[in-house]
Amino acid sequence: MKIENHVAVSCRQVLKHFGEGDARVHVLRGVDFEVQAGHLSFLVGPSGCGKTTLISVIAGLLDPTAGDVELFGQRTGAMAPREQILFRRRNLGFVFQQYNLLPSLTAVENAAVPLMAAGLRRREALDRARALLVRLGLENRLDVFPAKLSGGQQQRVALARALVHEPRLVVCDEPTAALDHASGEAVMELLARAAVQPDRAVIVVTHDSRVFHFADSVAHMDDGRITRVEQQTRPPLSSTSFPIPSK
Secondary structure (H helix, E strand, C coil), X not given: CCCCCCEEEEXXXXXXXXXXXXXXXXXXXXXXXXXXXXXXXXXXXXXXXCHHHHHHHHCCCCCCCXXXXXXXXXXXXXXXXXXXXHHHHHHEEEECCCCCCCCCCCHHHHHHHHHHHCCCCHHHHHHHHHHHHHHCXXXXXXCCCHHHCCHHHHXXXXXXHHHCCCCCEEEEECCCCCCCHHHHHHHHHHHHHHHCCXXXXXXXXXXXXXHHHHCCEEEEXXXXXXXXXXXCCCCCCCCCCCCCCCC
């Protein structure tokens, strides 16, 4: 099923550079990029081409040097700093390549952070985080600290943290990099199911060609620009995969 009601993400002539003068490095060179609501979009390309910078700009973790970014019809650059923070808290889930788990919190506490930040009672937040981690196969690792988790387990905790508050946009940087094939397939099923909602979208940066078939579109990036976008038909989702509830 595809839902194409509206554009979830729109980037227009987005530029990003770091440094000044002779030390200036141009990372994004006029990016035009769209993601439809209800779609799982992949962003692929060689290392250093600007993929992580682009998703960081889309997620509001970096400000663009120039250009416009709209999420669900709202120009994030026009928001006051506090408005941007609240918008991200409500609408964004981000899976970092290095996981960025808090070392002093257990797996379930890490996954519950977005819910507690939004004001949900601790018990309810932990219950919801626990249910999602169980669906991700971590029922025996709920009370374990990140240092005692494998890379793949940390990746799944980071994914749960990104999905637990049911954000409208989920952005993932190499979500299957530390996973075996079976675990990678399960994670991509979960992300695809999260995307197939009329008010949601998912963007995945990946080099993992094993999971390309999950995407509705694959945007190819090189030297700071989107060079082409391929539309494709995603196969039906497995009835046994982990469901993500709609709002």
